[in-house]
Amino acid sequence: MxxxxxxxxxxxxxxxxxxAYRDFTGDPDVLLDELGFGRAHHRVLHFVHRNxxxxxxxxxxILKITKQSLxxxxxxxxxxxxxxxxxxxxxRRQRLLYTTEKGTxxxxxxxxxxxxxxxxxxxxxxxxxxxxxRQFLYLMIDxxxxxxxxxxxxxxxx
Amino acid sequence: MxxxxxxxxxxxxxxxxxxAYRDFTGDPDVLLDELGFGRAHHRVLHFVHRNxxxxxxxxxxILKITKQSLxxxxxxxxxxxxxxxxxxxxxRRQRLLYTTEKGTxxxxxxxxxxxxxxxxxxxxxxxxxxxxxRQFLYLMIDxxxxxxxxxxxxxxxx
DNA sequence: CAAATAAGTCAACATGACTGACGTATTTTT
DNA sequence: AAAAATACGTCAGTCATGTTGACTTATTTG
Numbered sequence: 394m395x396x397x398x399x400x401x402x403x404x405x406x407x408x409x410x411x412x413a414y415r416d417f418t419g420d421p422d423v424l425l426d427e428l429g430f431g432r433a434h435h436r437v438l439h440f441v442h443r444n445x446x447x448x449x450x451x452x453x454x455i456l457k458i459t460k461q462s463l464x465x466x467x468x469x470x471x472x473x474x475x476x477x478x479x480x481x482x483x484x485r486r487q488r489l490l491y492t493t494e495k496g497t498x499x500x501x502x503x504x505x506x507x508x509x510x511x512x513x514x515x516x517x518x519x520x521x522x523x524x525x526x527r528q529f530l531y532l533m534i535d536x537x538x539x540x541x542x543x544x545x546x547x548x549x550x551x
Numbered sequence: 552m553x554x555x556x557x558x559x560x561x562x563x564x565x566x567x568x569x570x571a572y573r574d575f576t577g578d579p580d581v582l583l584d585e586l587g588f589g590r591a592h593h594r595v596l597h598f599v600h601r602n603x604x605x606x607x608x609x610x611x612x613i614l615k616i617t618k619q620s621l622x623x624x625x626x627x628x629x630x631x632x633x634x635x636x637x638x639x640x641x642x643r644r645q646r647l648l649y650t651t652e653k654g655t656x657x658x659x660x661x662x663x664x665x666x667x668x669x670x671x672x673x674x675x676x677x678x679x680x681x682x683x684x685r686q687f688l689y690l691m692i693d694x695x696x697x698x699x700x701x702x703x704x705x706x707x708x709x
Numbered sequence: 710c711a712a713a714t715a716a717g718t719c720a721a722c723a724t725g726a727c728t729g730a731c732g733t734a735t736t737t738t739t
Numbered sequence: 740a741a742a743a744a745t746a747c748g749t750c751a752g753t754c755a756t757g758t759t760g761a762c763t764t765a766t767t768t769g
Binding site: 606607608618619622626639642644645646 | 714715716717718719
């Protein structure tokens, strides 16, 4: 009982997670670079694409960054016509965010790269693996945020 | 055949991966903050801990950062006695890196947090899930780097 | 002895986070 | 109708972590 603060160390999964995530995000980086964008732009573009008409404050909530951090990249995305803003119909203080056609196309190219990597991995694995993987990633999320994330990802696949 | 550049979009896994990785790295951040360290310090400490006596150039290769980036955080870790350097016995140009007791202890605390999160997830899943997850993460790594990563992670678990 | 290698260091810069304060338009509450 | 709250934007300054390129020092190798 005295020495039983032991936790099986999971060095293998810790390190695999690190390398996997690095390469997973590395794919889009190449395309983003060409436009002078970074990962911050990717995240904003992605979540606006997936949540058309999202409010700025909800986007901040999802990304868990500050208004200032978002402001910079959002401004660039708007200036370069990847994202457009429209005043809310009900509440005109809001600037609802949408991807433009240019933004949608670019976002699709990025998602395709990442989906390809995922699909190639899943194809090499036993049937039903994708459900296991989905479950694992879901359980790795903070318990009190899971339902919120579940709500977010259960969107039409376009 | 003309429209067959279609790739099943994996928005669910893309987003789950994003949120899972964020929370996975969020655990250590709290402890790191208390010491004025960041994720860069964590990575260096981790890989030195897991590869005692590693050469600086090999560490650069693993982390894929520049000498200058490494230099800054490594200097802090050495100054604050988390890592020590010893000249190589065969080649005295080398400064082989080891964690001190202080460094080892701290690193263990961090790994424990991450292992706990992983274990809690795996426990809720069907038997054999950890092998599926391991396989998935492995296949998400760039093909030409997999063997190198495999070599890295196949270390004694202490 | 010359060349290559391992490591450290300097200066300068970019990105993307942060804080805190303040402005403006609009809606809600009193 | 005035006051308070809200949604959003913006300014100024800071920090962490990454980059490049050039240069030094110690040591090993050809």
